[in-house]
Amino acid sequence: MRAMTQLIFACIAILALPVSAADLPDFKSLVKESSPAVVNISTEQKAGSQSEGGPFTGPGGEEIPEIFRHFFRMPEFNQGERPRRKAPQSLGSGFIISDDGYLLTNHHVIADADKVLVRLADRRELEAEVIGSDERSDIALLKIDADHLPTVKLGRSRDLEVGEWVLAIGSPFGFDHSVTAGIVSAKERALANETYVPFIQTDVAINPGNSGGPLFNLEGEVVGINSQIYTRSGGFMGLSFAIPIDVAMDVADQLKTQGFVTRGWLGVIIQEVNRDLAESFGLDKPAGALVAKVLSGSPAADAGVQEGDVILRFEGQEVIRSSDLPHFVGRVKPGKKARVEIVRGGESKTLRVEIGVLPKQDELAQTERAQPHEDKSNRLDIEVTALDAKRKEKWQVSSGVVVHRVMPGPGADAGLMVGDVITMLNGEQVDTVDDFNRISAQLPEARPVPMRIVRRGSPMFIPLKIEDK
Template sequence: MTDLPSSQLKPIRSGVTARRFALMASVVAGVGVAAYGLSPSADKAEFFISPAYAQVNTDVSKVAQPIGFADIVERVKPSVISVKIRMKDRAVASGDDSPFQPGSPMERFFRRFGGPDGLPPGMRGRRGPGLVTGQGSGFFISADGYAVTNNHVVDGADKVEVTTDDGKTYTAKVIGADPRTDIALIKVEGGSSFPFAKLSDDKVRIGDWVLAVGNPFGLGGSVTAGIVSASGRDIGTGPYDDFIQIDAPVNKGNSGGPAFNMKGDVIGVNTAIYSPSGGSVGIAFSIPANTVKSVVAQLKDKGSVSRGWIGVQIQPVTSDIADSLGLKKAEGALVAEPQANSPAAKAGIKSGDVITAVNGDPVKDARELARTIGSLAPGTSIKLNVLRKGTDKVVNLTLGTLPDTVEARADHYGDRGSSRDNDIPRLGLTVAPAGSVAGAGGEGVVVVDVDPKSPAAERGFREGDVILEVAGKSVSSSADIREAIKAARAEDKNSVLMRVRTGSTARFVAMPIAKG
């Protein structure tokens, strides 16, 4: 036992009387354990050492050990595979090995957040004579050899090989892939009793432990641990972004590998990292298990994914837009424009409508609407709650099929000539009737000049934009805009909503309106 000098012991009093108390202090592995108390005397406070606790614990085996992950890893690690692909050298310009189309959402993401070469984890290939190789990770989801990996791991592969945890190598074929969620389903040939993992049914909570297992840098069978850092992440790869963010170290080669919870179930498929340097900085993104389930089911059934489609251009409801529309909360998805002959157009959905619920379930924002509709099968009948000019309506429609491609066309405006209308100095805009500007069409007014220090410039207006409506009314001149602003001020509104077309895309912009 180690005696503490009396100079370190200070009395503790509690008003008129001192109450007995016990202070337990323990130090692991060979340091004495003592208890100190106060004398029961009401007049003074004196410390004493209880002999019952004056013992030395030298038995290290009895010391509690921290709980590790070995039991879970031993159970789940055999289900994880290394995926190696080979493809013929496509002789991509400038030696770029990226598997994504230039300008695509995934290509832009990895250019911004990937390694120094702009490639996703695991896709830095090695070139041989006319050959490119790459590697990633995956995991079995059934005993007969079906396995999940990333689309970007196997995209364009002429040959796919997998190596299991016991070192055996098998040939695999791609059953189907979904670029929008970056999920691919492969089938390993030559076995019927592969160890497999279960996709989790539980809701992920921030702070939960997570284990990432995969093939970083081609090392194979590596395990890292961390926690769930965030959920519902939008990283700009597409309208269905709903990633889980984890801080378990994930590096090149981990792509397509699983993230396990403490039950040993897969909560997500690791697909991207934030990496200014090319290595892990503790920010990785996983595709949620519920998304993987729905995608894999369709890939296994028909080799591709079909998604529901209503055919609207939507945008978030900001606080300014909510104020312009008289909404109490900035929630829902604002319809900028229904597409011609789409289910939405046929059902009577109009520009300026706010979709607030699908089949009675509230819609928080535009992303949630896209994910909800995309998760439903084409041909499904749904009910939309729509807020139109302060009135709630219910619209029934049948979902169409999301087109495989969406053509984006940027219209070029010709000579704007000298047919300028009066400018609108408070907003920083100068406009002209659309009919007077070549290529602008016959509706609305064309923005021919934007003050770079104006509210209009701050909200993204640029030359060539066409203002179609202000406060729900069609406009054809600057006078129409001024009249709409005047009416909004009379209603004591702080902003006015404009429907604006840029190229082939329409959107709403909430513009602040100065008083006076």
């Protein structure tokens, strides 16, 4: 009994011991080895041409609090006196990838700059040449006239795991070589208007000025480029996003060899598959990318992809969210034939698509809402009218009917709005008002069916459900 009591007290004593420093990662050697290759980047622009996110604003254009102005030595002037205009500066970070002077940063750090200045760890300040810059991936490749420079070690972002420790070195608010650490919170994050980058999400403290700086793993290898933060205040809130180094180096290699970046292009407008749409298309779970529109003359159109197809796999990679598809397609070299697995009408099919080159101007024009004319009622409790030639031309819609009035009922529950053009219902093409009434009269009850609409020029599918009477 006495021995047992001693053992219990010994266990309690061990549990009460503080966590030793040896149990936590030691960043000291990593910082000493890697920080000499991290640089501060500033840009000069003509007065009046300052871009967003300069040294005195947050990422959304928010003004940085007064306390930071002293450190930037902002010019003082009396109230009512107009300040003298100077060439504004945009502070950011970057890192050297070759000892002959090539370095990486963000596109938005150097965008619209007349001059780019790089300050090295040894306090030398050199003017950089912009070899190339890619807005879609937010990557810029610079070159300074120097040699025998310290360089970073490059890792592989695809080997990162969620929960892994990572560390950032940069110049937040202009404070050179600031070090912050955290963990990988998630991978393959899709952000709004950032279609071609599968971001690494971390909880590393990133602030204005960190943009373009490296994200390291514990091996001292760069695995990402810090690019964006989620913020409501202009400062760090625990959500930071980095461009995977695998993506960045592919872009850098293309910028170095050809001066621009080419990406694969499928030529479809897609949307997410929710639970009701999954049920209406006969899927086991809400997954994949639903094709809302196939662009005329695109690789997808040539390969026979149809509106209403659900793309489940691309080149063997599972498309879980619709945002996965642009990442997969963008990495494929144009001209290669890719295997696309779809579900059409409840049946699985495999198509071979020759991937094209992503156009520079790939956004569809937004158009005005139409003004309908002719009324007819149906089981959806909506009134529709024929689609005239003017609307067809403006909206690039070949057929369909226009929603004229929405009354309480299934149509309203599905989210239909006046001006929507219904082009497909339950897998059947809608060419005329008679087609629409015939198809709607045959709709099944108590289960959702897919309905394709075009709203202000943007195609999408929505689930429609007719309740039991």
